[in-house]
Amino acid sequence: MDVEQKSRFTVNRSSQAVAADQRAILLADPGFGRVFTDHMVTIRYTEGQGWHSHKVGPREPFQMHPACAVLHYAQEIFEGMKAYRLNDGQIAMFRPEENARRFMESAERMAMPALPQDLFLEAVAELVKIDADWIPEGEGSLYLRPFLFASETFLGVRPSNEYIFCVIASPAGAYFKGGSKAVTLWVSEHYSRAARGGTGAAKCGGNYAASLIAQKEAIGHGCDQVVFLDAAENKWVEELGGMNVFFVMDDGSLVTPPLGGTILPGITRASIIDLARAHGHDVREEPYSFTQWRDDAASGRLREAFACGTAAVVTAIGTVKSSGGDFTIGNGDGGIVTEKLRAQLTGIQRGTVTDPAGWVHIV
Numbered sequence: 001m002d003v004e005q006k007s008r009f010t011v012n013r014s015s016q017a018v019a020a021d022q023r024a025i026l027l028a029d030p031g032f033g034r035v036f037t038d039h040m041v042t043i044r045y046t047e048g049q050g051w052h053s054h055k056v057g058p059r060e061p062f063q064m065h066p067a068c069a070v071l072h073y074a075q076e077i078f079e080g081m082k083a084y085r086l087n088d089g090q091i092a093m094f095r096p097e098e099n100a101r102r103f104m105e106s107a108e109r110m111a112m113p114a115l116p117q118d119l120f121l122e123a124v125a126e127l128v129k130i131d132a133d134w135i136p137e138g139e140g141s142l143y144l145r146p147f148l149f150a151s152e153t154f155l156g157v158r159p160s161n162e163y164i165f166c167v168i169a170s171p172a173g174a175y176f177k178g179g180s181k182a183v184t185l186w187v188s189e190h191y192s193r194a195a196r197g198g199t200g201a202a203k204c205g206g207n208y209a210a211s212l213i214a215q216k217e218a219i220g221h222g223c224d225q226v227v228f229l230d231a232a233e234n235k236w237v238e239e240l241g242g243m244n245v246f247f248v249m250d251d252g253s254l255v256t257p258p259l260g261g262t263i264l265p266g267i268t269r270a271s272i273i274d275l276a277r278a279h280g281h282d283v284r285e286e287p288y289s290f291t292q293w294r295d296d297a298a299s300g301r302l303r304e305a306f307a308c309g310t311a312a313v314v315t316a317i318g319t320v321k322s323s324g325g326d327f328t329i330g331n332g333d334g335g336i337v338t339e340k341l342r343a344q345l346t347g348i349q350r351g352t353v354t355d356p357a358g359w360v361h362i363v
């Protein structure tokens with residue numbers, strides 16, 4: 001099919017695309033977020049005119065006026081999704097329409113124009129197709145980063161009248177080399193990620209900016225990731241800086257903190273809830289306190305805990321550290337329910353396990 005005729009995007013192929021042998025070297029060990037493909041998609045928005053100037057072109061820097069609104073008031077949202085190469089050579093994406101929907105919801109919260117779902121999906125598909133040679137074989141994937149930012153040159157405080165939507169892509173290796181290992185978490189005592197009425201449920205850069213000091217503190221305590229408690233009572237477990245959490249009890253039931261404005265509604269989280277229920281597990285979306293977590297780990301009522309999100313999919317939580325002391329969950333190395341759900345979800349994404357709900361889309 002001739003993409004260039006069918007779509008509303010003008011396509012301008014890069015004349016400086018990375019040569020195949022050089023690309024092969026980069027794909028051998030891409031790491032995460034360091035290597036970028038040859039192209040990018042951009043769509044502009046102007047108040048009164050709407051979305052315009054749909055382009056697929058060479059990846060290149062933006063020209064920005066120093067008064068560009070996003071640099072001052074952080075009106076910015078993003079998504080994170082992956083394209084995979086299936087065994088039969090086809091390219092697949094996992095529930096991309098959910099990313100498109102969440103992107104609209106994030107935009108609304110940040111007083112930004114909502115990019116129509118079909119345009120979001122088309123933009124992502126355009127980039128995946130033109131840069132398909134950048135999708136790593138085997139365990140790796142092409143990480144896609146759609147984002148939208150306020151581009152008006154104006155220092156007044158109000159929503160911008162101009163925006164740029166952009167999609168870039170970055171090949172990623174297997175998240176954990178040599179299999180997944182359990183992570184150690186630090187419980188943040190002094191910092192909150194999100195408060196009621198705030199932006200916790202929107203995927204915006206500002207949430208990450210606010211979480212970085214706590215993540216730095218976690219690293220300083222020898223931990224991999226920070227886990228945040230609620231801002232109001234400093235009592236209830238919410239989520240990690242960029243992943244949702246689940247607890248697996250000794251009766252086989254699962255608990256995950258309920259959405260409600262302060263937690264990012266993860267697509268992996270929603271998928272795990274459905275998968276676990278399909279496997280006969282009782283799944284409860286209910287508040288779970290840090291003290292309960294500690295007590296349940298000690299008594300053995302809590303068997304496993306894991307974090308989940310697009311980047312690492314499902315990651316076991318081994319040890320939890322806080323100023324009040326440390327505790328370990330189970331044998332500190334994950335468990336069978338975590339492993340079962342991880343294998344099931346990655347199998348569906350990779351096309352090696354039946355996909356009963358139609359989650360996988362062929363690009």
Ligand SMILES: *Cc1c(COP(=O)(O)O)cnc(C)c1O
Nearest residue numbers: 242243244264266267268309310
């Ligand atoms: C993106 C994100 C997640 C995970 O969402 P997925 O859709 O599963 O990738 C969880 N928490 C935060 C704060 C996030 O930004």
